[in-house]
Amino acid sequence: MPLSYYLVLSALLFGIGLLGVLLRKNVVAILLSIEIMLNACNLNLVAFSRYIAPSDLSGQIFAIFVMAIAAAEAAVGLALVLSIYRNMCSIDLDSFNIFKW
Amino acid sequence: MSLALFIILGFCAVVSALFVVVGRNLFHSAMTLGAFLLSVSGLYFLLDADLVGIMQVFVYIGGVMVVLLFGIMLTSQIANMRQVSGLQQRLSSDLAVAVLTAFIAAILIESNFTVSSSAPVKNTLPLIGKLFMTNYVLPFEVISVLLLAALIGAIVIARGEGRG
Numbered sequence: 001m002p003l004s005y006y007l008v009l010s011a012l013l014f015g016i017g018l019l020g021v022l023l024r025k026n027v028v029a030i031l032l033s034i035e036i037m038l039n040a041c042n043l044n045l046v047a048f049s050r051y052i053a054p055s056d057l058s059g060q061i062f063a064i065f066v067m068a069i070a071a072a073e074a075a076v077g078l079a080l081v082l083s084i085y086r087n088m089c090s091i092d093l094d095s096f097n098i099f100k101w
Numbered sequence: 102m103s104l105a106l107f108i109i110l111g112f113c114a115v116v117s118a119l120f121v122v123v124g125r126n127l128f129h130s131a132m133t134l135g136a137f138l139l140s141v142s143g144l145y146f147l148l149d150a151d152l153v154g155i156m157q158v159f160v161y162i163g164g165v166m167v168v169l170l171f172g173i174m175l176t177s178q179i180a181n182m183r184q185v186s187g188l189q190q191r192l193s194s195d196l197a198v199a200v201l202t203a204f205i206a207a208i209l210i211e212s213n214f215t216v217s218s219s220a221p222v223k224n225t226l227p228l229i230g231k232l233f234m235t236n237y238v239l240p241f242e243v244i245s246v247l248l249l250a251a252l253i254g255a256i257v258i259a260r261g262e263g264r265g
Contacts, residue, residue, distance in 0.1 A: 001103055003216055006148070007209040009111045013118055015202030020122035022194045028173050029127060032134050035165060036118050039141050042153075050148045052214055054221040057228055060153045061237055064229075067153075067160050068244050072251035074165045078172040079255035085176045086261060 006047035013040035027084075031077050038070045106147055113140040131170050138162050149221040152229050 017040060020033025042063040049059020117137040124130040138161045145154035222228055233241050 001107060003214055004210050005107065005111075006144075008206045009114070009144075011202055011205040011209060012115060014205070015198050016115070016118040016122055018201070019194060019198045022198070023191060024122070026127060028169065028176065029130060031169060031172075032121055032130055035134065035161070035169075036121060036137065039138065039161070042157075043141060043144060046145055046148050046150045046153055048214075050150065050221055051216050054149075054217055054219050057222060057225060057232060060150050060225060061229060061232060063150075063153050064156060065240060065244055067156060068248060071160055071165050072248055074168055075255045076251050076258070078168055079259035081172055082175060082259045083261070 003047060003051040006051075007044060010040045010044040010047065013037075013043070027081050028078075031074060031081075035070060035074065038066060042066050103147060107144070110140045110143045110147065113137075114144065127173055128170075131166065131173055134169070135162055135166050138166065149223075150225060152225045 014037055017033045017036030020036065021030055024030050024033065045059040045063045045066070047059075049057060049063075053059075114137055117133045117140065120133045121130045121137060124133065138157060142154045142157040142162075145151075145157060
C-alpha cells in the first residue's frame, strides 16, 4: 500500500471540507466542515508517521493533540453560536454583520 | 486485502464527507459526519495506529459529534435552510478548491519520501503513554490548561447576561 494513496485521500478530504467551509451559510454546518478538514490533517500525520518513521510515533501523538484542540474548538464555537442565536434568533451567516461599519 | 479495505473505507469517507458538505438537512449532515469519523477511524486501524483510532471514536464521535448535535437541536433551524449560495460563488469556489486539491495531490505524489521498511509498532498504547510522560510532557500539560480554558470560556459565553 503506497504512501501516496493515503496522501491523495487526505488531500481530497481536505478539499471537500474546504468546499463546505466556503459554501455553507449555516454556522453549525461550517463547524462540521472544519471537523472534516481537521480529520484530513490527522490522517496525513498518521500516514506519514506510519510510513517514514514507524518506531517514532510522533505523528500519532501530534494527531492526538490535534484531536484535543478540535474538541476544544468545537465547544467554544458552539458556545458562540448559542450566544448569537440567543441575541439574534437566526444563524444565517449573512446576518452576522454587527462588526461591519 | 488491505488495498480492498483501503478502497472501501476511503470511498465511505469521501462519500459521507460529500454528503455532509452538500446535504440540505442539517441533522442528516451531522449524522453523516459520524459515518465519516467512523471510516476515518477504520483508516487509522489500517495504518496500525490503534490508540489514535480508538481515541477518534471516543473523542470525535462520542464527544464532538454529540456536542454539535446538541448545538443543532438547540438552535433548531433544521428545516428552513436556505443555504444555497449564488451560482457564481459556487462555481468559483468549486474551481478554486479543485485547483488547490489537484496542486496539493500533485505535490504529494511527485515528492520522493524515503519510506522506511521497518515494521510498525504493534501495540502503540504503552509507547504513547510513555512518550506523553517523557518527551512530550510539556505539550501534554499545556493542552490540559488549554482544555480548561476552553471549558471555562464556553461556559461563560453560553451562560448569558444578567445572571449575577
